Amino acid sequence: MTTTKLKIGALELGQGLILAPMAGITDLSFRRIAKSFGVDLVVSEMVSSEGLVRNRASTKMLLQSNAEERPLAIQLFGSDPRVVAEAARIVEDEGADIIDLNMGCPVPKVVRQGAGAALLQHVATVASLVDSVRQAVSIPVTVKTRSGWSKSTINVLEVARVVEDAGADAITIHPRTARQGFSGSADWPLIAKVKQAVSISVIGNGDVTRPEDVGKMRKLTQCDGVMIGRGAMGNPWIFRQARQLAKGQPLSSPTLQERLDVVRRHLALYEESLHGRQSLSGVRSRLMWYSKRLRGSARLRASLSNCHHLEDMIKLCEEFFESLEKESSTCEER
Ligand SMILES: Cc1cc2nc3c(=O)[nH]c(=O)nc-3n(C[C@H](O)[C@H](O)[C@H](O)COP(=O)(O)O)c2cc1C
Numbered sequence: 569m570t571t572t573k574l575k576i577g578a579l580e581l582g583q584g585l586i587l588a589p590m591a592g593i594t595d596l597s598f599r600r601i602a603k604s605f606g607v608d609l610v611v612s613e614m615v616s617s618e619g620l621v622r623n624r625a626s627t628k629m630l631l632q633s634n635a636e637e638r639p640l641a642i643q644l645f646g647s648d649p650r651v652v653a654e655a656a657r658i659v660e661d662e663g664a665d666i667i668d669l670n671m672g673c674p675v676p677k678v679v680r681q682g683a684g685a686a687l688l689q690h691v692a693t694v695a696s697l698v699d700s701v702r703q704a705v706s707i708p709v710t711v712k713t714r715s716g717w718s719k720s721t722i723n724v725l726e727v728a729r730v731v732e733d734a735g736a737d738a739i740t741i742h743p744r745t746a747r748q749g750f751s752g753s754a755d756w757p758l759i760a761k762v763k764q765a766v767s768i769s770v771i772g773n774g775d776v777t778r779p780e781d782v783g784k785m786r787k788l789t790q791c792d793g794v795m796i797g798r799g800a801m802g803n804p805w806i807f808r809q810a811r812q813l814a815k816g817q818p819l820s821s822p823t824l825q826e827r828l829d830v831v832r833r834h835l836a837l838y839e840e841s842l843h844g845r846q847s848l849s850g851v852r853s854r855l856m857w858y859s860k861r862l863r864g865s866a867r868l869r870a871s872l873s874n875c876h877h878l879e880d881m882i883k884l885c886e887e888f889f890e891s892l893e894k895e896s897s898t899c900e901e902r
Contacts, residue, residue: 574792576609576710576737576769577666578708579666583608584771584793585607585782586607586611586796587607587609587611587797589612589668589670589712590613593613594613597834597837597838598804599637600837601837602807605807607800609639610637611642611712611795612631612642613630615644615645616644617648617651617655618651618681620644620655621651621654631662631664641665641668641710642662642664643669643670644667644669644701645669645670645684646683647683647687647693649701653700653701653703657705660705665707665708666710666737667710668710668711669710669736671687671694671713671727672713674747685717688724688746696734697734698711698734699734699735702734702736703735710736711727712739712742713731713739714742714744715741715743715744715755718746718747719748724743728741728770731766736768738771738793739766739770739771740771740795741759743756753774753775754773756775756785759772760788760790770791772789772793772795773797777798777799778799778806779809779810779819782794782796782810782813783810794810801860803861808820809821825889827889831854831889832882834854835855848876848881855868856868856872858885859885864892868888
């Protein structure tokens with residue numbers, strides 16, 4: 569049984585299970601679902617500092633929150649320390665519990681602005697960004713980053729020390745380079761090296777896809793917290809199961825009925841967060857996540873792709889789960 573506790577500034581975050589920031593995915597609806605399965609901290613999608621400071625409505629939408637999901641970290645991206653500090657003040661005023669600074673996004677649109685992973689090539693800017701934000705707000709400040717820009721310029725140890733010296737409370741490492749994107753595998757031993765190099769909390773991230781991986785990453789790296797991204801998409805149960813394993817309890821897999829209930833709840837929360845305006849592509853992708861690992865899901869995905877009415881999509885999904893339920897009960901009878 570593990571007794572690990574994560575502390576970020578004055579915040580006590582239990583076992584340190586964290587839902588990763590994922591643009592287009594970790595919106596309010598998904599964060600609430602993850603919370604209901606025992607995650608200790610949720611992180612927003614990345615938010616443009618420039619957009620916030622310019623008061624852009626589409627950017628401000630991303631700050632939507634709900635008491636149920638707290639504590640909440642809002643992740644900012646940007647490269648100008650004054651702009652990011654101003655955005656951090658706005659985020660603090662909106663009630664966030666943590667400001668997370670994105671220093672790992674490899675997407676060209678972000679990198680072109682000198683933000684995200686581009687910062688790994690400008691360590692002096694990393695320092696002034698953290699320093700400006702630290703001085704602008706009183707809530708904890710964290711940084712999420714990668715190994716380095718490319719294989720030949722891996723500098724996360726230097727970045728971690730700079731981030732700590734500039735006043736950050738924690739650092740999250742996704743140990744792949746920006747150039748790697750999602751290829752290859754996450755270099756967990758590098759997380760262990762960062763843990764040895766700094767005294768702020770270190771959060772490990774990358775390729776935690778099964779509940780067992782949480783304990784494995786902790787053991788290998790001694791990290792203070794574990795952040796899960798893709799492994800939680802359509803699979804929020806991973807947080808409950810990781811807790812069960814940590815307590816030495818047997819794993820409980822979701823029943824088909826529970827899956828369907830969560831799908832329905834997720835869609836209702838999604839619609840609520842859009843204030844009744846439905847995005848068909850948003851609903852379609854969410855339905856697809858939940859069926860991903862199940863038998864016959866390719867067929868469901870093909871049907872959903874050709875479906876253009878919300879009610880029909882939900883019906884297809886219900887029929888899919890009902891057919892699986894029937895199959896499993898017939899198997900049991902046999
Ligand atoms: C669709 C998608 C969107 C992402 N968006 C963000 C983001 O907004 N900010 C960020 O720091 N990382 C983002 N990431 C990276 C994840 O937070 C995480 O570092 C990465 O997926 C590795 O963790 P995993 O193996 O648990 O998925 C994104 C990843 C995915 C798959």
